[in-house]
Amino acid sequence: MQQQAIGIFDSGVGGTSIWKEITQLLPNEDTIYLADSKYAPYGKRSKAEILELSIKNTEKLLGFGCKIIVVACNTATTNAIKELRSMYDVPFIGIEPAIKPAALHTKTKKVGVLATKGTLSSELFAKTSDLYARNIEVIEVIGKGLVELIERGQIHSNEMHKLLFSYIAPMIKKNIDYLVLGCSHYPYLIPILQTMLSSKVTIIDSGEAVARQTQAILKSNNLLTTNTKSGKHILYTNDNVDTLVDILKSSTTDYSVSRLDF
Template sequence: MQNQPIGIFDSGVGGTTIWKEITSLLPHEDTIFLADSKYAPYGKRSKEEITALSIKNTEKLLELNCKIIVVACNTATTNAIKTLRSKYDIPIIGIEPAIKPAAIYTKTKKVGILATKGTLSSELFVKTSDLYTQNIEVIEVVGTGLVELIEKGKINTDEMHTLLHSYITPMLDKNIDHLVLGCTHYPYLIPLLKKMLSDQITIIDSGEAVARQTKAVLIANHLLNSDSEIGKHTLYTNGNVDILKNILHKNTVTYTVKALDF
């Protein structure tokens, strides 16, 4: 199984932010990525719908002989990870908003979290937040519409700037010093966010931590690829192939993008 690929899925193109971190840290691993853009965004769906979609994606990655599954979606993790882990006997890595480091390092004791409704309302998120944010004010904002614009390739647009600014302003008014990005799509907004935020505000996402955890789990399960060749990467989308290609155009690893109905 060591030579089999790492399987990664997201509700759309956003999980490529996780895919990039994994391919950077584990250059000899093959990867298969599923962008489930047909059903994006997951954040407005019910727990039952999110779980069914997560099972669908996992089944497809298993069909493609993946040795480990990375759920590169905050909403899918917080709503479906427990079901996936009980249903399948291969390692499954999840992702959730990086509340802990923000809570540890905040000086103003005010932290902003930008996420989808599906993540913020989930049982796992509430438990994690309660665990780490005692004596800290957390300003939670649902980023309605952000994923849809990213999925349409409309990142550097006036529409995106106006919408994002409306979500960030309440956090700035509360004097946050850390902004947690609770959706894997949102790191693509960091260049825009840096123009809106002062240098005193730290932006946190979970990409590097997920890559490190993936490596640790591969080692623990004796699944790390010992091959010295550079990994091969295939990314599938059931949405617009050109949007996935465009969002990856500055990536340095060699990859193939294909359309797939799943």
């Protein structure tokens, strides 16, 4: 099992932000990534639909022999990971908005959270917020339409800039000093967000923390590869290959991209 790949899935290309962190921290590990772009975004789907899609992706990755599954999707984590862990024997790594560090370090006591409807309305998000942000004002905004634009390769479009600013403006008025990104697609918007926000606002995403947790779980389960060569990385999409290729163009990791029906 040590030489088997790390399996990663997301509701599209956004989870590649997590994939990049994992491949940087664990360069000798093989990875298999599923971009479930055909069904993106998960955030507007019901809990039952999200669970069904998460099971489908998990089954595909297990079919490839993956030794661990990273759910590189906030919505799938908050709505399905509990069930996935009860159904399968392999370890699962999830991703959820990093409310805790923002709540602990905010000076203005105002924290913004930009996420999908599926994440913000989930039980797990509510529990995390209640636990860490009781004395903090959390300005929650649903990033409606952002995932769709990213999936269409329109990160730098005028439509994206206008839409993103309309979501960030209420947070600026509230004087937030932390912005938590609650969707794995959103780290690709950080350069645009930095032009809209004061330099005093810290933007937090969960990618690095997920990579560290993946490493820790592999180690504790004696699943770290003994391979000393660079890992092999295969990324699959069930929609437009060009979108996945385009979003990976800045990656320095060797990889292959293919279309796959799943």
